[in-house]
Amino acid sequence: MSEALRALQQRLAAFAAARDWEQFHSPKNLAMALSAEVGELVEEFQWLTELESRELDAERRERVRLELADVFIYLLRLADRLDVDLLRAADDKIALNERKYPAERVRGDSRKYTEYD
Amino acid sequence: MSEALRALQQRLAAFAAARDWEQFHSPKNLAMALSAEVGELVEEFQWLTELESRELDAERRERVRLELADVFIYLLRLADRLDVDLLRAADDKIALNERKYPAERVRGDSRKYTEYD
Amino acid sequence: MSEALRALQQRLAAFAAARDWEQFHSPKNLAMALSAEVGELVEEFQWLTELESRELDAERRERVRLELADVFIYLLRLADRLDVDLLRAADDKIALNERKYPAERVRGDSRKYTEYD
Amino acid sequence: MSEALRALQQRLAAFAAARDWEQFHSPKNLAMALSAEVGELVEEFQWLTELESRELDAERRERVRLELADVFIYLLRLADRLDVDLLRAADDKIALNERKYPAERVRGDSRKYTEYD
Numbered sequence A, B, C, D: 001m002s003e004a005l006r007a008l009q010q011r012l013a014a015f016a017a018a019r020d021w022e023q024f025h026s027p028k029n030l031a032m033a034l035s036a037e038v039g040e041l042v043e044e045f046q047w048l049t050e051l052e053s054r055e056l057d058a059e060r061r062e063r064v065r066l067e068l069a070d071v072f073i074y075l076l077r078l079a080d081r082l083d084v085d086l087l088r089a090a091d092d093k094i095a096l097n098e099r100k101y102p103a104e105r106v107r108g109d110s111r112k113y114t115e116y117d
Helices: A003-018 A027-045 A050-054 A058-081 A086-100 A110-116 B003-018 B027-045 B050-054 B058-081 B086-100 B110-116 C003-018 C027-045 C050-054 C058-081 C086-100 C110-116 D003-018 D027-045 D050-054 D058-082 D086-100 D110-116
Strands: none
Touching: A003 A058, A003 B003, A003 B086, A027 A058, A027 B027, A027 B050, A027 C027, A027 D027, A050 B027, A058 A086, A058 B058, A058 B086, A086 B003, A086 B058, B003 B058, B027 B058, B027 C027, B027 D027, B058 B086, C003 C058, C003 D003, C003 D086, C027 C058, C027 D027, C027 D050, C050 D027, C058 C086, C058 D058, C058 D086, C086 D003, C086 D058, D003 D058, D027 D058, D058 D086
16 A cells, blocks of 8 residues: 555544544445435536536536545545555556456457446 | 655556546546445455454455555556545645544544544 | 335335345445445446447346336335335425426526426 | 226336426436446445444434435336346346255255355
8 A cells, every 4th residue: 555545544533543434434334425425426417418517617626636636535444444455455456457458459349348347 | 746646646647548548537437436346345344343354364454455446547547537645635634634633632433523524 | 105006115114024135224224235236227328329328238227227126126115114105205396396496497598407406 | 907007107207308308318318327226226325234224313214215216217117128027037036045055955045045146
């Protein structure tokens, strides 16, 4: 894990400990909190066209930025609770995906992309 | 952004570019993909007690680890597409939360925790 | 509640009872299961354009149909467990929405639609 | 489809038409809206124990009731747009589940329940 991520996880752990909230932070509950935050993120995009979603106005962009932060915070907290190294997990998953979706086989093919994903 | 996160985002961008998949990676679509991955994570925990969720067996733990990776990957990709620095956004959000939930006011109070969150 | 919905809820209750699964069907757990099923539904649409989502091929349409069924099943089960009459709740919510979004004020205005929703 | 559900779908279609909102109601967008509403539902339960989720206080119960209504509304709207009969789809899915999880084989077995679900 990078030092920056580790430092952030420690700050989040201290935030929870100072409020005696660790009792609520079971992995089950944190997975739910993560899911609720992603729901708020999705809500920002649900009525936008894809094009509009690429060109957010300043106000929505800032709301989205803070929703991304909420998702990141609960993801880090959950990973910490389960003692999972997110960077290593991502590396392992990308390696799996590289074998699963060879570039020459799936290039630009949305149908295949959809089916394989 | 930390160098490790930036490097991971570049690797993900290259992965998408090599497959000509950038056309599918609008923020709207990536928010949906993030949401679907969180659904798979939630599924792992839905019938477990909180206690069981703290003590995963090896097989489920590995599945959860790779689901966390998927969530992380789409979160990084979405942040990259929106040019959001996740570490800075998390710092900003934690500062907001520290003002919103002063430790001495909400300590150990699940009712307040629930209402305020 | 309509007789058809009530009959379906009773069939689902009997299904769970025959398997001694009621112990797992707390409202908390059912909300998670509902969320996971919606994740599978979202996955079917995540890389499609809006236009493509209006014209599903037969194979995807059948998968979507069964995902909608899963969402409906957990929604009915959760409502049953909480003793909520879904038809009455929907009537009440639509009445609230009619006051919140008067037709003459929000007509065809996606910006307002987005902000108000 | 039961008459009550069909009537509710027609009321929702009229509500959207009166506001010229049909343009936003692609199946893709409605799946996102459904997902966001389920996120709000999950948020109500995320810090509760399973036991607490079975015994909601009056205030939370009413919020949950209206969240269930929102989920139901978007589910009906999406099914309408895709011309899916939800009652028939649920019947078909339950029949599939009865073959997949024979009562005598999975009774009271949370491990199997979890794996098979």
